[in-house]
Amino acid sequence: MTTEAATAPGTDALIDQIRVAVPAYGIRHDLRAIVIVWRRELIRFRTDRLRAITSLIQPVLFLFVLGTGLSSLAGRSMPPGVSFKTFIYPGVLAMSVLFTAIFSAASIVWDREFGFLREILVAPVSRASIVIGKCLGGATIATFQGVVFLILAGFADVPYNPALIVTLIGELLLLSFTLTAFGVMMAARIKQFQAFMALTQMLVMPLFFLSGALYPLAGLPAWLSVLTRIDPLTYIVGPMRDAVFSHLSIPAVFEQHLAPGITWAGWLVPLWLSIGIVAIMGLGMMAVAIAEFRKTE
Amino acid sequence: MALHLGATSSAAVRAGIGAGQPVISVAGLTKRYGEIEAVRGIDFEVAEGETFGFLGPNGAGKTTTIKILCTLANATSGRASVAGHDAASQRDAVRRNIGLVFQDTTLDTYLTAQQNLQFHAELYGVPKAAVMPRMRQVMDMVGLWDRKDSLVSTFSGGMQRRLEIARGLLHAPRVLFLDEPTVGLDPQTRSSIWKYINELKGREDITIFLTTHYMDEAENCDRIAIIDHGQIVAIDTPAALKASVGKDRVQIHTTDDPAAIAALAETFGIEAVTREGAVTFSVAGGEQFVPRLFAEFSVPIRSVSVSRPSLDDVFMSYTGTTIRDAEASGTDAMRQMAARFRGRR
Numbered sequence: 153m154t155t156e157a158a159t160a161p162g163t164d165a166l167i168d169q170i171r172v173a174v175p176a177y178g179i180r181h182d183l184r185a186i187v188i189v190w191r192r193e194l195i196r197f198r199t200d201r202l203r204a205i206t207s208l209i210q211p212v213l214f215l216f217v218l219g220t221g222l223s224s225l226a227g228r229s230m231p232p233g234v235s236f237k238t239f240i241y242p243g244v245l246a247m248s249v250l251f252t253a254i255f256s257a258a259s260i261v262w263d264r265e266f267g268f269l270r271e272i273l274v275a276p277v278s279r280a281s282i283v284i285g286k287c288l289g290g291a292t293i294a295t296f297q298g299v300v301f302l303i304l305a306g307f308a309d310v311p312y313n314p315a316l317i318v319t320l321i322g323e324l325l326l327l328s329f330t331l332t333a334f335g336v337m338m339a340a341r342i343k344q345f346q347a348f349m350a351l352t353q354m355l356v357m358p359l360f361f362l363s364g365a366l367y368p369l370a371g372l373p374a375w376l377s378v379l380t381r382i383d384p385l386t387y388i389v390g391p392m393r394d395a396v397f398s399h400l401s402i403p404a405v406f407e408q409h410l411a412p413g414i415t416w417a418g419w420l421v422p423l424w425l426s427i428g429i430v431a432i433m434g435l436g437m438m439a440v441a442i443a444e445f446r447k448t449e
Numbered sequence: 450m451a452l453h454l455g456a457t458s459s460a461a462v463r464a465g466i467g468a469g470q471p472v473i474s475v476a477g478l479t480k481r482y483g484e485i486e487a488v489r490g491i492d493f494e495v496a497e498g499e500t501f502g503f504l505g506p507n508g509a510g511k512t513t514t515i516k517i518l519c520t521l522a523n524a525t526s527g528r529a530s531v532a533g534h535d536a537a538s539q540r541d542a543v544r545r546n547i548g549l550v551f552q553d554t555t556l557d558t559y560l561t562a563q564q565n566l567q568f569h570a571e572l573y574g575v576p577k578a579a580v581m582p583r584m585r586q587v588m589d590m591v592g593l594w595d596r597k598d599s600l601v602s603t604f605s606g607g608m609q610r611r612l613e614i615a616r617g618l619l620h621a622p623r624v625l626f627l628d629e630p631t632v633g634l635d636p637q638t639r640s641s642i643w644k645y646i647n648e649l650k651g652r653e654d655i656t657i658f659l660t661t662h663y664m665d666e667a668e669n670c671d672r673i674a675i676i677d678h679g680q681i682v683a684i685d686t687p688a689a690l691k692a693s694v695g696k697d698r699v700q701i702h703t704t705d706d707p708a709a710i711a712a713l714a715e716t717f718g719i720e721a722v723t724r725e726g727a728v729t730f731s732v733a734g735g736e737q738f739v740p741r742l743f744a745e746f747s748v749p750i751r752s753v754s755v756s757r758p759s760l761d762d763v764f765m766s767y768t769g770t771t772i773r774d775a776e777a778s779g780t781d782a783m784r785q786m787a788a789r790f791r792g793r794r
Contacts (some may be wrong), residue, residue: 163586163652170621172581181574188571196559267555267691274519275572276544 165192187283193256193289195295201253204297205286211321212250215241215308218366226422231406234309238400239410241308242364242392245320246385248301248328249294250360251329252351256290258336259285276422281408285437290332291325298324315423316399319391327388330434336439340444370412381416387426390414394423472497472624472656477667478527480513489679490527494655495672497623501781504669504764505661505791510679511660512552515628518658532623547615548617552632554609558602562593562612565601566619573620575655587615590652602607603740604694607638611645618653627659631666639715643669662772663758664697673760675767687760694758697735700727700752701742716745727754731762761764 168301197204215237223236230236263269272282299321305312335352362376363385372380380386390413397411414421471494481489488510495501503511507716517521518529520540525646529536532546563584570580578623588594591611610630617625630646631639647669659670667673668689673686681688686785703709709728713719721730732738743750764772 162582164654166583166586167621167654170575170583171623184574189567192560192568194559195564196557199559219719263557266558267551267558270521270551271549271555271569272572274521274544274549275569275571276574278540341494367628384663448521 158322182278182281185281186288189272189282189285190289190292191304193259193286193293196258196259197293198329202442207252207255207297208248208300210251210290210327211244212304214247215244215304219308228411232404234400234406237308237394238396240272240366241305241310242320242396243360243363243389245298245301245324245361246365246389246392247360249298249328250331250356250385252297252306253290253294253331254335254356254424255337255349256293256332257286258345258352260339261288261334261342261345264343270365280442283438283442283445285333287329287434287441290335291329294328294332295325300327304372310396311399313399316395319395320402323388323392323395323427326430326434329386330384330388331438332431333434333437333441337441337444340441359385364393366390368410368412369414370409372391375378381414384430386414387429391423391426392419460469470497470739471495472499473501473529473531473658474512475518475529476512476527478517478529479519479525480510480522487679487744488517490675491679491681493674493681493684495624495658497656499670500569500657500659500669502648502667502673503658503676504662504664504673504760504772505660505676506662509676511662511676512628512677515626515658515660516521519547519626520544520786526536528558536703539779545620546623548620548622550610550613550617550625550627550630552629554613556601556609556613556616559600561598561600563597563602565612566616567620569616572763573618582746583619583621587618588612590649592616605638606768607634607641610634610638610642614642614645614649618649618655620657621653624658627657629660629662631661639663639666639667664772665777667760675764677768685761691758692762695715696731696758696762696766697738698729698731698734698756699735699738699742700729700756702727702753704749704751708745709750712746712748716747717741731758731766759786 164320184417221235223230226239230239230325252263260269261354263272273279302320303316310316338352339348362379362383364380365385367375369380369386369390393411394413400407416427463738473493473495475494476492478491479486491510491514503514504663505511509654513522517524518531518536523537531543534546534610535540537702557568557610558793559726560568566584566588566742567580571583575583584597585594592615592617593608593612595610597605604612614625614627614630626647634642647765648658649655661667670687671682672686674681676682677689683693685693701709706723706728710721710723713728713730715720718731719730721733723726723729738769739755742753761771764770
C-alpha cells in the first residue's frame, strides 16, 4: 500500500465505496460481528497474563493441598493405585474454568461503566450476535484455562489418554459456555461492578460444593442429595468423572462406589440427558441475555 | 495541497445535495423519565452538509435528544428521522448512517488505537478491502496514524477524543453526532479538537450535529438551536441570533456602583446589574449612548466598555439567565430531587 494513495484525492471514492457496501442486515455481517467480539475477548485475555495465572492458583491449591491433605483420611476407601487426588481431579478441573468463565462476563459490566458497551450497542448489528460472540469468547478463554490445568493430570494419576482428553475438553467447552451465558445474563441486569462480583462470588462456591466435585453422590443424606441434583454443575462434573474413571483400570466395585452416576430417585440419568441439561440451560440463559440487551430505554 | 483539492470537490458535492431533503428532521419530540420531562416538544430540521449546534446548559435535554436521534432511547411521543430513516422503527438503517462521539470516552483502553478501529469496522461491516485505507485516512486526519499501535490507555484525554472522532468517521457516516466533544479538556486541547472538526468539514461530505454548553464553540456552527428546560427557545445562524438581540452590552466602572445602578434607572430607565465587578446593562446603539451617559450622569465614571452582543447575551435575552447560572440552578434542582428521593425511602 502506498502512502500517497490514501490521502485526499481518494477520500470521496473511498467514502462512496463504503457507503454503498456497508451492508444491509445480513448473516455475513452478523458473523463478522460475532467473530470480532470473540476476538476482542481473546486479545484482552492475552494481554492480561496476571488473570490467567491467578485463576489457576485456586484449583492448584484444591488439588495438591486439599487433595494431598485429605488423601490420608480418604485413602482407605480408594482402590490401589488411585489416590484421593484422582477422585477430585474432574471436579477441580471443572473449578478451573468456573471463575474465568463467569468473570469473563464481568467485562460487560466493566464496559458499561467505562462506556465501551455503548459503542457496541449503537452498532448496526443484532444484539444476538454480540451476546453470542461474548459467550463464545468467554467459553474459549475459560476452556483454554482448563486445558492448562489438564496438563497437570499426571500428578493426579489421571492417564494422558487422547480419547479421554478430547472428551474432557469437549465437556469443559460446554461447561464454560453455560457458565459464561449465566454470567452474561446476570451482567445484563446488574449495573454495578462491585455488585456483580459480590453476587457471582456468592453463587460460585455453593455451585461448586454442591456439584459432588469433592465427594461421591451416593449415600448422601436426603437434603444434600436433593440439593446436589438441583445444582446444574452436577450434570457436568458427573460425566467428567465418569470419563476419567472409565479410563482407570480399577475393580468395578470401586467404580460403582466412587463414580456412581447421577440418579433421580434411583433412576440413573443417562449421559446424553446430563449433557443435554447443561447445554439447554446454557442456550436458555443466552436467550434471556439477548432479550435483555434488546431492551431500549 | 492535495488537501485543498479534496476540500473543493466535497464542497461541490455538498452544494449539489444541499438543496434536497433535510438530513435530520424532528417533529413534536418529547421524552419523559418518570415524572421528569427531559424534552418537551421540539421541532427542527438540519440540512445536508450543515454544522448544527444544540446550545444549552447541562440538563436542558441536549443529550436526551441525541440519544433519541441515535436510536439509544425511545421518544415518549413525536417523530425523529435521520438520513431519511425513522429513528424508532428503522434503527439499523439509522445506525449505519451515523457516527457518534459521546461525552465520555467509549474506547477500549486495553486495546491499541488500531484494534479499536478494527473492532468498529467489523461491527459496521466496512468492506474488508476498504478497512485499511480508510483507517489510515481517518487516523491521518486527526494526526494519530503514527500512534496506531499504542495502547489507548497511554493516550491523553485530547488524543482519546481525537481517536473517537476518527472512529466515528470510519464507516463514512452521513451524519456525525458530537455530544459535548470538548467537555473536560483544557482550552488548548479544545481548540485543537475544533481545528480537526473544521478541517474535517472541508474534507468529508458530512453533516455535523453537536451539542455544547460553551458559547464560543457554538460560533463554529452554521446554525444554532438554543435549548432550555427541554424546549427550543431560538433557532438561527449565530450572526442572526446576535443581531436579534439588537442591543450592545455596556460595562462601566464607577466609584459607587449601587448609586450608579439607581441613577441609571432614574435618568435613563435602564435596568443594570453588577457582573464581573462592573455595572452592566444592555442598550441599543451603545456607542451613541456613551456621550449621553457622560453628559447626564451624576456618578463619577472611571472607565467604559461597549461590546457587540455575544452568544452569551443571546442566551440571556432568550432565557433570562446566563448559561452558568442556569447550570447552577440545574444542579440545585438535581440536589433537591436527590434529597426528596432519599427522603422517600
